[in-house]
Amino acid sequence: MRAWLLDDFTGLKALRLAEVPDPEPRPEEVVLRLQFAALNPADRYLAEKQYPLRPPLPHILGRDGLGTVIRVGAAVKDIQVGELRMIMRGDTGGTRAGTFAEQVVVPAVELAVPPSGWTATEASGAVLVYLTAHQALTMWGELAPGSVVLVTGASGGVGVATVQLAAAMGHKVIGLSRSPEKRAALELMGCLLALNPEDPAWRGEVKTKAKLRVDLAVDNIGGTLLPEVIDTLAENGRVSLVGRLAGPVPNFNTATLFFRRLRLGGVAVGAPSRQESIAAWAQVVALLQRNNAKPLVDSVFAFDQLLRAFDRLAQGPMGKVLLAVSQTAD
Numbered sequence: 001m002r003a004w005l006l007d008d009f010t011g012l013k014a015l016r017l018a019e020v021p022d023p024e025p026r027p028e029e030v031v032l033r034l035q036f037a038a039l040n041p042a043d044r045y046l047a048e049k050q051y052p053l054r055p056p057l058p059h060i061l062g063r064d065g066l067g068t069v070i071r072v073g074a075a076v077k078d079i080q081v082g083e084l085r086m087i088m089r090g091d092t093g094g095t096r097a098g099t100f101a102e103q104v105v106v107p108a109v110e111l112a113v114p115p116s117g118w119t120a121t122e123a124s125g126a127v128l129v130y131l132t133a134h135q136a137l138t139m140w141g142e143l144a145p146g147s148v149v150l151v152t153g154a155s156g157g158v159g160v161a162t163v164q165l166a167a168a169m170g171h172k173v174i175g176l177s178r179s180p181e182k183r184a185a186l187e188l189m190g191c192l193l194a195l196n197p198e199d200p201a202w203r204g205e206v207k208t209k210a211k212l213r214v215d216l217a218v219d220n221i222g223g224t225l226l227p228e229v230i231d232t233l234a235e236n237g238r239v240s241l242v243g244r245l246a247g248p249v250p251n252f253n254t255a256t257l258f259f260r261r262l263r264l265g266g267v268a269v270g271a272p273s274r275q276e277s278i279a280a281w282a283q284v285v286a287l288l289q290r291n292n293a294k295p296l297v298d299s300v301f302a303f304d305q306l307l308r309a310f311d312r313l314a315q316g317p318m319g320k321v322l323l324a325v326s327q328t329a330d
């Protein structure tokens, strides 16, 4: 089969397309012929040695994907050749070979049936970002419907998922995006307000004009934006820290947390048990159904265009960036 191999941890330029042996399943495993794989910033972080995993080299990146079952291990009883499965959650693309390949071998327990009514492209990049968004929205316990939820990087994979789930939970959602086109799309998607984080007036729009205080912020960006996000929080407000696309937060003043008794907490999509992730996924699908919402696909690149696909991810997509491994987009 053909696969994108990472030869060292010097970044995405260390990727090369090569011919490698087809994978064989162990008794509890299944081989998928991939139709679509999805990109995540974590792939780049892993390639750049910025991620806490060091898989053996050469490594195949790619956490998410969907494909047709082509080989089944002897101990797998509930999955048949020819069925469609997506990767639910686990070590694929992290410590074991990932989805930027024509075939991937996955433990059978880490596969799920795609939700009915979703296209192959919608399903192929959904799991990691929606489970992340779900954790970010629920990790502090029940949030009363009608609460104000602020999402930074709202146009990205995690951002769109968070906006859709928070809207389906009945919250008032504020999304931040640097692009006017994407802000318009976010308002159509259920954001009460979509604001530009590069406009110094954005906090005034929230606090003074709309007279809102944020109960929960889901932060994908970090950097200099985080203290501004903290400034918009209500008493007892919380921040679920998901990503740091703008890097570390400079000159953080802990005193900004004291008087409103604010809390910050890290999100780790891989931390919950498999059972907890399966239960969270069922809630994600039910919430999306409630609002007739589906995962949003930004773009689909041909298999040999992985580096261009990563360029698109770096530019700031609207939804998920996918790789068409053996299918064309629907």
Ligand SMILES: NC(=O)c1ccc[n+]([C@@H]2O[C@H](COP(=O)([O-])OP(=O)(O)OC[C@H]3O[C@@H](n4cnc5c(N)ncnc54)[C@H](OP(=O)(O)O)[C@@H]3O)[C@@H](O)[C@H]2O)c1
Pocket: 040, 041, 042, 128, 129, 132, 152, 153, 154, 155, 156, 157, 158, 159, 176, 177, 178, 179, 182, 220, 221, 241, 242, 243, 244, 245, 246, 267, 268, 269, 270, 313, 314, 315, 316, 317, 318, 319
């Ligand atoms: N903790 C976890 O378990 C977990 C799980 C999944 C993802 N993550 C992390 O969460 C972050 C978001 O992931 P994602 O998949 O949503 O990423 P993404 O699809 O690349 O989207 C992020 C969005 O953020 C905005 N953005 C990008 N760089 C920015 C910058 N320097 N300053 C301000 N805005 C910027 C862009 O929106 P605009 O151009 O519209 O502004 C972009 O569309 C990443 O850091 C990822 O590694 C963490």
